[in-house]
Amino acid sequence: MTSSEPKAKKSGGGGSEAAEDGDWSWALVGALFVSTSLVFGLMRSLGVFFVEFVQYFEASAQAISWISSTGLAAQQFFSPLGAALCNAYDTRVVVMTGGVLAALGFILASQATCLVHLYLTMGLTSGFGWGLVFTPMVATVVANVTRRRTLALGLGFSSIGIVSFVFNPLFQFLVETYGWRGALLILGGLSLNIVACGALIRPKPRSKAPEKVDSEKSSSSSSLLRRLSSYLELPLLLERPYLTYTAAVTLLNVGYFVPYFHLVAHSRQVGFSEYEAAFVMSAAGASDILGRVASGWFSDLGHFRLIHLLSLWTALAGLFIMLLPISSLSGSYSMLVVISLLYGFCSGALTSLVFAVVPMIVGVERVMGAIGLLQLIESGAGLLGTPLSGLLKDVTGTYTASFLVAGGFVVLGTLAMTTLPHYFSCSDPPAPRRRSHRDKDKSLHLELEQINCAPPDPSHGGGQ
Amino acid sequence: MKLLWAVSALLLSCLRANASTAPNIIAEPSEVANQTAAILSCNLTGSSLPIKGSHWTHNGKIIDSSMSEESTPFTTLRLDKITHHSSGKYECVFMTEPEGKQTIEVKILPHVSTHKNSEHGNENDEAKLVCDSHGYPLPTDWSWSKEVDGRKTPIINGTSDKYEIKSTPNKTTLIINNLSINEDIGDYICFGTNELGTTFNTIHLRVRSRLAALWPFLGIVAEVIILVAIIFIYEKRRKPDEITDDDDSGSAPLKSNSNDNHKDKNVRQRNSN
Numbered sequence: 001m002t003s004s005e006p007k008a009k010k011s012g013g014g015g016s017e018a019a020e021d022g023d024w025s026w027a028l029v030g031a032l033f034v035s036t037s038l039v040f041g042l043m044r045s046l047g048v049f050f051v052e053f054v055q056y057f058e059a060s061a062q063a064i065s066w067i068s069s070t071g072l073a074a075q076q077f078f079s080p081l082g083a084a085l086c087n088a089y090d091t092r093v094v095v096m097t098g099g100v101l102a103a104l105g106f107i108l109a110s111q112a113t114c115l116v117h118l119y120l121t122m123g124l125t126s127g128f129g130w131g132l133v134f135t136p137m138v139a140t141v142v143a144n145v146t147r148r149r150t151l152a153l154g155l156g157f158s159s160i161g162i163v164s165f166v167f168n169p170l171f172q173f174l175v176e177t178y179g180w181r182g183a184l185l186i187l188g189g190l191s192l193n194i195v196a197c198g199a200l201i202r203p204k205p206r207s208k209a210p211e212k213v214d215s216e217k218s219s220s221s222s223s224l225l226r227r228l229s230s231y232l233e234l235p236l237l238l239e240r241p242y243l244t245y246t247a248a249v250t251l252l253n254v255g256y257f258v259p260y261f262h263l264v265a266h267s268r269q270v271g272f273s274e275y276e277a278a279f280v281m282s283a284a285g286a287s288d289i290l291g292r293v294a295s296g297w298f299s300d301l302g303h304f305r306l307i308h309l310l311s312l313w314t315a316l317a318g319l320f321i322m323l324l325p326i327s328s329l330s331g332s333y334s335m336l337v338v339i340s341l342l343y344g345f346c347s348g349a350l351t352s353l354v355f356a357v358v359p360m361i362v363g364v365e366r367v368m369g370a371i372g373l374l375q376l377i378e379s380g381a382g383l384l385g386t387p388l389s390g391l392l393k394d395v396t397g398t399y400t401a402s403f404l405v406a407g408g409f410v411v412l413g414t415l416a417m418t419t420l421p422h423y424f425s426c427s428d429p430p431a432p433r434r435r436s437h438r439d440k441d442k443s444l445h446l447e448l449e450q451i452n453c454a455p456p457d458p459s460h461g462g463g464q
Numbered sequence: 465m466k467l468l469w470a471v472s473a474l475l476l477s478c479l480r481a482n483a484s485t486a487p488n489i490i491a492e493p494s495e496v497a498n499q500t501a502a503i504l505s506c507n508l509t510g511s512s513l514p515i516k517g518s519h520w521t522h523n524g525k526i527i528d529s530s531m532s533e534e535s536t537p538f539t540t541l542r543l544d545k546i547t548h549h550s551s552g553k554y555e556c557v558f559m560t561e562p563e564g565k566q567t568i569e570v571k572i573l574p575h576v577s578t579h580k581n582s583e584h585g586n587e588n589d590e591a592k593l594v595c596d597s598h599g600y601p602l603p604t605d606w607s608w609s610k611e612v613d614g615r616k617t618p619i620i621n622g623t624s625d626k627y628e629i630k631s632t633p634n635k636t637t638l639i640i641n642n643l644s645i646n647e648d649i650g651d652y653i654c655f656g657t658n659e660l661g662t663t664f665n666t667i668h669l670r671v672r673s674r675l676a677a678l679w680p681f682l683g684i685v686a687e688v689i690i691l692v693a694i695i696f697i698y699e700k701r702r703k704p705d706e707i708t709d710d711d712d713s714g715s716a717p718l719k720s721n722s723n724d725n726h727k728d729k730n731v732r733q734r735n736s737n
Contacts, residue, residue, distance in 0.1 A: 110677075179586045182677025189684030196691040202699070 024202070025145045025152070031197035032141050032156030035095075038194050039075070039102070039130045041163035042187065043068060046122075048171045052180040057115050064115075067123050074127020075134060076379030082132040083139065083372025084231035091136050091368075092201040098132025099194030101125055106188035110181045122184075126191070133194055135375055138355050139368040140201055149359075150306065154296020154352035161289040161348075233362075233369025241361045242370065244420050246377050249354060251413035252314055253381035255406030258389045259284070259321055259343060266399040267336065270328040283337055284344035291348025299353060305426070306360060310353040311417050317346035318410030325400040360429075361420070385409070487511035487564035491556065496570040498660050501544050504568050506556035508537035516559040523552040523600075548575035548599030574656040574663050575599040582668040585643045593667045595654035596635040603656035606636035611651040611666075619652075645671045 050064045057064075085094045105126030112118050138153070145152040174183035229235065236242045263284065267277035291313075299309050320343035327335040355371060362370040389402035422429035488510040496502045508515065518539045520530040530541055539556055551572045558564040574597045585591030597603050608619040608629060619638065621629040628639040636654055649671050655664045 176584065177672075178677040178680075179584065179672050181586065182672065185677045185681045186684065189681040189688075192685060192688045193691075196688050196695065199692045199695040 024200075027200050028141050028144060029152045029155055031200045032137050032152070033159040035099075035133055035137050035194045035197040036156055037159035037163035038191055039134050040160045041167055042191070043071060043130075044160065044164050045167035045171055048168065048175055049180055049184070052175060053115075053118070056180070059115055067118050070119050070123030071127040071130070072382070073379060074124050075130040076375045076382075078128050078131030079135040079375035080232050080369070080372035082135050083233070083368045084228070085132070086136045086139070086368050087231040087233075088227075090203050091140055092198055092203045095133050095136050095198030095201060096195045098129045098136075099192060099196075099198055101129030101132065102194060103129070103188045103191040105129060106184050106191055110184035110188065129191075129194075131375075133198070135372045136201075136368065137197070139371050142355060142359055142367050142371070143364050148296075148300045150299035150352050150356040151293070151296035153356050154292040154294075157351050158289045158292040158348075161285050161292075164285070231369070233366050233373060236362060236366065236370055236373060239362075241421055244416060245357070245361050246374055248413045248416035248420075249374060250378045250381040251409050251416055252350075252354075253378045254385035254388070255318065255321060255409035255413075256347065257382060257385055258402060258406035259324065259340075259347075261386055262389060262393070262399050262402060263324070263340065266325065266403070267328070269398065270336075271331070272333060272336075276333060280337055280340045284340040287341045287344035288348035291345035292352050294345075295349030296352040299356065306353055306357050307417065307420065307423065310350060310357055311414050313346050313350035313353065314410055314417070315414040317343060317350055318407045318414060320346060320407075321410060322404050322407030324407075325398070325403045329400075487513065487558065487560055489556065489558065489564050489566040491566040491568050493568070495568065496543075496546070498572055500546055502546060502570065503540055503542050504554055504556070504570075505538070505540040506558075506566055508558050508560075508564060511537075511560065511564075513560045518556065518558045521555045521557060522550075543570065546570060546572060548572060548597075551600040553600070569600070571601055571658075571660055572599055573661045574603045574658050576603075576654060576656045576663050576665040578654075578665050578667050580667070582670060584670050584672060585640070585648070586672050587643055587645060587674045589643055591640045591643055591648070591669060591671075593638040593640070593652050593654070593669065594635060595656070595665055595667070597656050598634070601658050601660075602633035603658045604633070605655075605657040606631040607655045607657075608636070608638045609653045609655070611653055616653065640669075643671045645673055 046068055050061070050067070053059065053064045053067075054061055082094060082098065102125075105121045105124075105128075108125065109118055109121040112121060138156075141152050141156060142149060171183065171187075174186055177183075178186065264277045264281050267280050268274065272280075295309070295313065299306055320339055323339050324336070324343065327339040358370050358374065359367050385406065389399075389406060392401040392405060393399050395401075417423070487508050490507040490509060492505045492507070493502070496504070504520075506518075515535040515537060517531070517533040517535070519532065520527045520539070520541045527541070530539075532539065537558070539558075541554065541556070543550055551570045554568045554570060555565050556568075576595050576597050578593075578595050583591060583593055593608075595606070606629070608627075609616045610619055611617075619627050619629070621627070626641055628641070630637045630639070636656070638652060638654070640648055649669060652667050652669055653664050654667070655662050
């Protein structure tokens with residue numbers, strides 16, 4: 001038994017939850033905020049550099065865009081590895097290493113002399129670092145913040161939108177003052193702050209370590225494979241609830257990003273000016289931030305099950321995506337803005353919940369590996385969604401088909417979610433635990449069921 | 465008999481004279497040079513052929529507003545403000561059989577423009593300064609000078625490895641190799657010359673030092689190191705017993721620890737609610 005055990009117990013038990021979210025938990029949320037902004041916020045604001053790269057390396061815009069595609073793909077691909085390393089070793093060390101790698105990627109990129117260097121440094125190295133950072137940070141917050149879990153995630157993820165307002169002009173300034181090489185060097189320094197975020201994670205020994213050591217002769221290949229598969233949480237892939245949820249999130253991801261890529265172009269095509277189109281995008285971005293925080297706060301009030309709220313937001317988001325081209329058909333600018341605002345709110349709202357639902361399905365202890373695998377599997381959806389929408393636009397000439405198909409995929413994801421076991425019950429099903437903790441589980445399950453079906457009671461706060 | 469032959473010969477020559485006379489167009493003025501405004505006019509003379517209409521073209525493209533169906537042998541085009549956009553070759557066209565046209569050239573001084581008034585270059589890298597020109601006629605000569613403290617020194621192509629000038633009629637590029645902060649910062653002037661005269665424009669070149677970004681970078685690294693140190697020290701001070709729990713042997717003290725915390729937290733919870 002280790003110190004993480006009682007902590008897990010506390011997070012399962014209802015009565016002591018309130019105190020769990022103490023100062024350190026909010027420091028963790030702050031760490032999530034900063035690290036998410038330095039991973040995804042940074043990724044989204046690299047456009048300034050791409051303009052410079054096109055000129056300096058005399059390459060096409062498509063060749064340059066591969067840099068960020070590589071980075072994103074590496075982050076998602078290495079997520080399970082990051083999760084496995086955290087299960088095997090210490091989360092703190094993994095995140096700090098990830099931060100160093102991400103920074104190293106940018107520092108090396110500042111010395112690049114050809115495009116391939118950029119793919120290897122800004123793409124692969126930094127992407128690998130990001131993979132070691134994002135999943136562990138999210139899983140740590142999910143595991144350690146219990147009462148206000150969704151709000152914590154919402155606040156953490158709202159950083160992406162907020163920070164992009166700051167990073168875009170900042171990077172423009174850096175590139176102009178120091179040149180793109182100098183600016184990349186400074187970005188490397190900025191990325192080093194992830195190390196400080198990782199330092200905030202308390203080095204709790206994982207409960208997985210003792211289980212693996214039941215055979216001291218761990219050099220035999222079969223036990224090694226078993227260890228590996230349990231670090232990666234591969235058995236999750238055999239569980240129907242997890243597979244269903246992953247499939248639902250993957251379907252969601254196919255359509256989720258389409259408006260981000262095509263909304264501006266679609267607005268221009270319908271006939272609005274550049275500024276009007278850009279404003280639509282900004283409005284959606286602003287309501288996205290609001291949606292993340294608001295949905296986080298509301299979900300934690302405990303009036304509804306998280307999975308129900310998630311289905312609600314995804315269904316609405318899908319609906320609004322489908323309505324986007326239809327609203328602009330009538331030529332009314334205000335309709336387009338309103339639908340974009342609503343879409344932004346719903347899409348932000350669902351991001352807070354996507355990871356918060358995972359512990360309901362797999363149990364808090366397996367959250368690390370579960371999120372890692374989820375990231376990897378859902379990455380395929382992104383690869384499918386954007387080219388598909390581009391293809392539809394090329395074939396039909398307008399974005400209407402792209403948006404309708406994207407919205408359709410999102411709604412499909414919602415439907416997939418409804419096939420989760422116990423979807424239609426008013427209480428959360430007992431979260432599956434590791435077999436060796438069965439005894440502890442029974443009491444936990446009882447507590448869970450008591451909390452979830454009990455009428456909202458202020459003294460219990462938001463029971464999950 | 466001889467009279468008949470003479471009359472028919474006269475008639476024949478008259479007919480052929482009529483058929484082969486192309487319309488004579490008088491264009492006024494014949495050329496516009498360096499004026500701010502002008503009125504171009506064409507007068508069709510010496511022809512009794514029917515005129516179905518007339519229009520003007522600018523550099524080969526028909527000016528829609530000048531199209532007219534009237535059969536007057538006179539047409540004018542007003543140019544209220546001649547800029548480099550409106551300079552070029554204008555042609556008045558009369559719709560007769562055959563078509564009658566006359567060209568009037570509207571010439572101005574070269575309009576030399578730069579993409580950016582100030583350019584940045586990196587130390588030891590190269591810098592490309594570009595000037596281009598629109599308007600008619602395009603410059604036949606380009607030249608560059610460097611201005612430092614009011615003194616202008618011309619830059620001549622091919623004298624050193626440092627400077628290279630590539631010019632086409634509508635664009636000139638000055639490439640400065642191996643930038644140095646001491647020598648290459650300053651104003652660079654490009655001169656464009658055509659038959660009417662010379663105009664110029666100025667580009668200010670700034671050279672960024674290679675190491676300029678190093679200081680903010682080191683500053684941020686120092687900040688990260690300090691933050692991490694603070695976090696570690698704070699942790700060591702606050703909960704020294706947790707650091708020693710790296711192995712699994714400490715279950716008993718942990719249990720009691722957690723029980724204490726449990727009680728404390730229950731108390732806290734009741735108080736907060």
